[in-house]
Amino acid sequence: MEMTKWLDEQGNLIGDVAVPSDDVLKTMYAEMKRGRMIDTKMFKMQRQGRMALVAPVSGQEAIQVASALVLNKEDWIAPSYRDSVATMLHGMPLENIIRYFKGYSDGGGAPEGVNVLPVQIIIAAQMLHATGVAFASKIKGEQARTVTFFGDGATSQGDFHEALNFAAVYKLPVIFVCQNNQYAISTPVSKQMNTETIVERAKAYNMAYEYVDGNDILACYDVMKRAYDKAQDGPVFVEAVTYRLGPHTTSDDPKKYREQTEEQQWQQKDPLVRMRAFLEARGLWDAAFERAIEDRASEEIEEAVAKIEETPPPTLADMLEKVYETPPTLIQEQIDGLRGNE
Ligand SMILES: Cc1ncc(C[n+]2csc(CCOP(=O)(O)OP(=O)(O)O)c2C)c(N)n1
Ligand SMILES: [Mg+2]
Known part of the structure; x- marks a missing residue:
């Protein structure tokens, strides 16, 4: 199956495509970098005993940022535990995300007016919730779309099939975004399913689909915009092929089940590195831009952490x-x- 791709591994544009405005391009990079910095900080805090458990996003920022950028405020996100980059961009306060991974009971929910469902740990359950939310939007005659994120492993759960089937039969405005990061904890995709792509599984429900390089933010943005438009008439399935650069969670050691050469190969496809090279070639990136993003993110993180650690759990x-x-x-x-x- 042909994969949608806009950037090669060196960040060069492939083909004749309509590139978004400079502002959008810079926002894409800035949001991925912000996500990477927050992820790194939370990981370190866990090692210092200041967080309970963290599920790192590193490597998967492109599809999450692209998805959130195409949404409007009234749209919904039904996330898993590895989707904080997308939910933050949709309005989830960083403070809530940190509180959640600290193990605080009040952390998972979003404030009133932020359309993000609580973080879901039960694999694939959020897909049913997304289908339900989209069903409600349709009954109420609202325009809102619902986007739900899940992994490759989730597509072997019964909930996945029930959610897709119902959404397809009732033509619901829901976008199913599968982040195929190659592993369900230690189980590689080749041991999870006998199909070449995950899209094959969705095709059986007769819905629109997209197959995209999940480490190429320009391709992800293109695909998500198309999916957003199509979702008005029924569900869309998106498989974003990506890689979790870190461990499954802070309790996992990937050295036990994957080769370092494989990790190195995927590091070459890091979505931030590719986008940075692309921006630099267009004169849209320099060291001062990078430092400004870093300073802003550091300040944001320090402030959120200080506020949380000042108040009793x-x-x-x-x-x-x-x-x-x-x-x-x-x-x-x-x-x-x-x-x-x-
Ligand atoms: C119903 C259910 N079964 C098992 C688990 C334990 N578990 C937690 S994460 C995970 C792997 C999920 O893999 P995938 O869907 O690919 O998502 P990823 O973690 O790679 O983002 C499993 C089996 C769970 N949380 N829920
Ligand atoms: Mg996975």
Whole structure:
């Protein structure tokens, strides 16, 4: 199957394509760099014992930034645990993301007015939620699209098939974005499915689809804009072929299941490096631009971390109170007991 590609590995433009404005190009790079810096900082904080567990995004920024850039405020995102670059760009405060990975019960949700569903850990479950949200938008006659992100591994879950089937039958405005990062923890794609691409699985539901180089932000943006338009008439499936440069989570050691030569090959395709080369060749990148992005992101991170670390973490009772709107008697008794010991 032919893959949509705009940039080669050196960041040169392939073919005759309509490039977005300079401002959009610079924003693409700035947002990927911001995401990379936040990711790196959270990883280090976990090693210092200041975070519970982190699922790094590094390597997958292009498809996430491109997706978020095509959305409007009223559109929805149904994310997994590895999608914070996309959700931040859609309005999720950095502070919430850090609180979530610190293990705080109040971190996963978005503030009122930010259309991002809570982070989903149950593999593929967010796809059903996305289909449900899109169904609601359609019933209400709203224009909103819902984008849901998931991995290659998620496409072997029953939820994936149920979500795609329902969305296709009811022609719902949902975009299924599969980030094929080659692994479900330690299981490579070749041991997960017998098809050459993941798109093959979606084709069976008779929906529009795109197959894209997920490390090429220009191609991702092109594909996502097209998907956005098509989603007005029904679901679109996007397979973005990418690679998780870091471990599955901070608890994982990828050296146990993949070769370093493979990692090095993918480092050559790093979406930030390619986009930077592209910008530089057009006179849109220099060291001062890079430093300005870095300074802004560092300040943003320091501020968010300081604010969180200045305030006490949620208590056990806070955690239980989040589970039910009106807690059943037994849970209420536990909450009262815990509050008594605070
Ligand atoms: C229903 C379910 N089964 C198993 C797990 C354990 N688990 C956590 S992440 C993961 C792998 C998911 O791989 P993929 O969908 O490719 O996403 P990636 O982590 O690569 O982004 C598994 C099996 C889970 N969270 N939920
Ligand atoms: Mg994966």
